[in-house]
Amino acid sequence: MEVASMESVGVLMTNQMYPYLEDQLAKRFNLFRLWNYPSLSAFSKAHANSIRAIVGSTKMGADATMIDSLPNLEIVCTYSVGLDKIDLPKCKQRGIPVANTPDVLTDDVADLAIALALSVSRRICVSDSFVRNHSWQKSDFYLTSKFSGKTVGIVGLGRIGSAIAKRAAAFGCPVSYHSRSEKPDTGYKYYSNILDLASNSQILIVACALTQETHHIVNRQVIDALGPKGILINIGRGQHVDEAELVSALKEGRLAGAGLDVFENEPHVPEELFSLENVVLVPHIGSDTVETSNAMADLVIANLEAHFQNKPLLTPVT
Numbered sequence: 001m002e003v004a005s006m007e008s009v010g011v012l013m014t015n016q017m018y019p020y021l022e023d024q025l026a027k028r029f030n031l032f033r034l035w036n037y038p039s040l041s042a043f044s045k046a047h048a049n050s051i052r053a054i055v056g057s058t059k060m061g062a063d064a065t066m067i068d069s070l071p072n073l074e075i076v077c078t079y080s081v082g083l084d085k086i087d088l089p090k091c092k093q094r095g096i097p098v099a100n101t102p103d104v105l106t107d108d109v110a111d112l113a114i115a116l117a118l119s120v121s122r123r124i125c126v127s128d129s130f131v132r133n134h135s136w137q138k139s140d141f142y143l144t145s146k147f148s149g150k151t152v153g154i155v156g157l158g159r160i161g162s163a164i165a166k167r168a169a170a171f172g173c174p175v176s177y178h179s180r181s182e183k184p185d186t187g188y189k190y191y192s193n194i195l196d197l198a199s200n201s202q203i204l205i206v207a208c209a210l211t212q213e214t215h216h217i218v219n220r221q222v223i224d225a226l227g228p229k230g231i232l233i234n235i236g237r238g239q240h241v242d243e244a245e246l247v248s249a250l251k252e253g254r255l256a257g258a259g260l261d262v263f264e265n266e267p268h269v270p271e272e273l274f275s276l277e278n279v280v281l282v283p284h285i286g287s288d289t290v291e292t293s294n295a296m297a298d299l300v301i302a303n304l305e306a307h308f309q310n311k312p313l314l315t316p317v318t
């Protein structure tokens with residue numbers, strides 16, 4: 001199929017994402033915006049037969065109801081590396097290929113993990129406020145905690161976990177990890193049990209995929225194993241951490257600090273965290289640089305074009 005003839009291909013975007021991606025999709029395909037309709041069923045009533053592709057994101061992917069309501073669906077692409085908002089078994093059952101945006105975002109997410117570890121340890125955000133609110137004119141800022149050389153434990157040594165490990169090692173941090181199975185030749189210590197990893201880490205960084213097995217993988221026991229001098233960094237998904245337990249541990253001083261890019265019920269963040277100086281909160285911005293967002297958008301388009309030209313997908317989910 002020539003590129004020009006794709007203009008009639010119906011593509012459904014699930015929610016507002018990056019305007020550049022929306023513009024590019026609208027130029028190439030017959031783009032439908034789900035957010036312009038009162039509900040999925042209202043949309044399906046009018047256009048279900050037209051849709052051959054879904055473009056989802058971390059906010060809304062493709063669940064079983066959506067997939068079932070689109071009889072001519074051929075492919076699901078997500079503007080994310082995470083697949084947790086897509087019903088993968090349902091896609092498999094219907095023979096629908098799925099593509100995501102790995103690799104292009106790895107550096108940004110790993111950079112943010114280190115930035116959060118540094119920001120929590122060195123109180124960058126609090127000390128910035130200290131300057132802005134003229135407190136420096138009254139006293140010096142309090143002493144903080146060194147990051148370089150701290151033991152770093154990484155949960156999930158995939159693409160992003162490995163990039164975090166490389167960065168942490170450059171800061172002189174001994175790195176260990178936990179994952180389902182040991183990876184060959186990493187040079188990092190492997191723990192088959194997350195509790196042992198947490199007990200032996202000063203900073204624990206969550207970087208695994210969200211699945212049924214990893215939901216609340218950081219629970220009260222893991223938080224207590226990390227202990228009152230430990231720092232938790234989460235650049236994975238909010239649901240990896242039992243957030244209520246995290247909040248009480250931070251309030252009770254059973255954990256030294258946390259740097260969080262993700263939350264259980266985004267965009268809602270427990271307000272109890274707002275007054276804590278040992279916590280840094282950012283709004284799920286792991287891959288949100290202009291460079292990476294452009295690369296992710298281009299990859300979504302390239303996957304869609306490959307599919308409709310009967311070529312292999314660039315980044316298929318297997």
Ligand SMILES: O=CC(=O)O
Binds near residue numbers: 080105
């Ligand atoms: O959270 C971001 C992603 O999955 O790409």
